[in-house]
Amino acid sequence: MSNAEFKIIDEKIGLFGGTLLLVGNVIAMTAFLLPAHLIADDGLGPEVAIAMMLVILPVTFSILSTLQIGGAMPAAGGSYVYGSRLISPFFGFLLPWIVIPSIWLGQLYLAFGFAEFMRFFPTFDWIPMWALMYAVMIPFIILNILGIRIVTQVQIVLVSIIIGGMLLFIVPGSLYIDTANYTGMFESGTGAFFLAIVSLSIAMHGFNLATDLGEELEDPVKNIPRVLGLSAVISIGLMVLLVVVAVGVVPLDFYIENRDAGVAYAAFEFLPTGGAYFVAFAAVVGAFTSLNTLYTAYSRQLMRAARDEAIPLFFAKLHPKYQTPHRAILLLAVPALLMVPPISSTTPVIMAAVLSITSMIGAIISAVALWNLPKRFERRYEYSIYKLPRPVLKVVAVSSALVSSIFLAGVSLELGWILAIIFGWIILAYPAYRYRVRSLQKKKDVDLVKRMKSLHDYEEQRAEEGSRASESEDEAETETPEAQSNTSSTTED
Template structure:
């Protein structure tokens, strides 16, 4: 049984924004500033260029292969079964860790003393919403995006309108190439939400038209938001102050002389993390569905609910794993690994797009995207790279063991 096609361009854009304009904008700026210093805006520009290439490649592929699974499907169809599997493995493992991180972010902002308990409750609630159908998920995401954008707009107005704002703090100079690339890799983590649109390819109306329009539109809106917020916060805190900030947006409004807005920003951060979690769980469960259909994961996970027409078993299993992680593990350190996995996923997307046309002009964007993904992945902190290589290696071994068993 196929999934129900209920999403239009607006719904698809909102789901992408729910992932991109989420917790990342509240958390990623500080570590990026620590890595790049005054080169933060350069890092943002590099991340945007790589994201644009990835989005363009993904949109072209999604128009040809409008099925759930995203790059898992593209890699399989264009490069072979192994590369599709590796893309799916990178996405599912990396984004499962991201889901747990988002849930813990909600818990940390809502009730710091009971972070894990709140995180588990949030995962259970969001899984139940997704179980009821993707249309309901899209409607909830629309509300979340509206709230987050309102909070971010307030932060920008307060920062740029305050007497403490200083344009000289935006000056760029003295940043190392390594620092800029590392900052770009960290910021890319927040940009990567447009993948959720591609993984919902089987649930959008007229996917050949909807997906190529929705992905660049969602990315463009997110980029504008990120630039405006980064400029506003930098103008008040400067690169050094931003790098030291624990809650950068809340610190910025306090430094701008409006401490009363800080609690609102904290609520906005919690809502943003909730939106990211909602969209991430959607994407991971759909990729799980696609891999189960091809028996790379247990075939029972390919079941579609007869009434709600969602991959209910995949959603329940993913939700259970994320809840277990949120209850027992501090996954903040896994965000770097998640970035590594996402960049590996998009490297395969660009390699797949490279095969679509032999024309040199058509290959410029996927070539830049492929090289960019590799550069950003290996510019991440050493621990993240090491863990990422090991986990991807485990996936490779599992694939070949399964094939060996099937051959016997």
């Protein structure tokens, strides 16, 4: 247990607010932005629609894993906690090591999409991309510093607009699909197809928000599974339908000529002018909702890592008035702001691919954590409100790791140099971790490895409350020595 002093966030959001946060986080710009760019920039064909459907595989395994682990061990910054407690402290350290630069890129990807669709409107087509990117990033940095309740209130309005715009495109658009537009599949090669799958699977990033919110959800043990299930059905269903319709309503050459804001231009083919502009506006709002929650989710990972002092305790501090991890938010935000000018002239496909690659690596780590859950925290697994039977749990863990590994191998055919850079960065994490361990031991007499193997008291209490909700009152008051041993057991780093 960490002896570091920090305050626990005491603002809460309910099932409805949590679901809206996740839906907005998952849908993002991806379904609106990437299909046209994959076709125009990377030579993809109608297999883009197949790729979007295949994204359901890693997303399903990711959700099942998150449901099981999050239901057993609800904690703010959940991904960080699960890596450190269920595998080893190094893997907990590795997650913020990967997350920080990938989220810099994630903000730029979303801001790029926002700027591209804003320039679809004649009023804004003269404004430089970099200026529009700043115009969306800065307000949402401020919004997240002001607090989670404001974030949730804003999200209710924004998600309603997104869903309305997607349905306006999907429902009438499905009546104008020409099946001839789905011919000529897989002419661009295997590598390009895997690039499409990996790029579109950026949605995997969004579902981590449920466990990263942790302590800010009302009754997190019960609400994490509910939020994940509801948001998955809504967001993934809409994204798949939007891409399938977008590919079917116009020939592929259309997107080569209308790469920027391609889906909005396709809407002109079957919607009146006002309808097409509303679709574009929904895409713009998609950037709003994801930026809105990007800072929320990943600042909590950093906050939780800082509570252990895996990264400096400075980043665990909450704003005295707004009760938000403002320093962690600024760590994620400020470097990205500095990167806006050079990134504004690139392609969003590369940014999406890098984000998705890090998600795939995270999914493999989560799969190992899921496999270890029944052994490391047996009592919490047994009494988790959402419980996968052990054989099913093992199938999910192996399948998740296998699917992610296959997708990584496939995308290496097209973006091997990016994978090499990412794995090189991961290798550098180990000496940085060892330095952090030695430095804390020497300067503050803190055993970081021991600290990163145990839960904080409030997390222990929350897990126990979840257990008591699932067992009888008499059983809740006693715990066998074997179970107690399993609760605290860990392997050496």
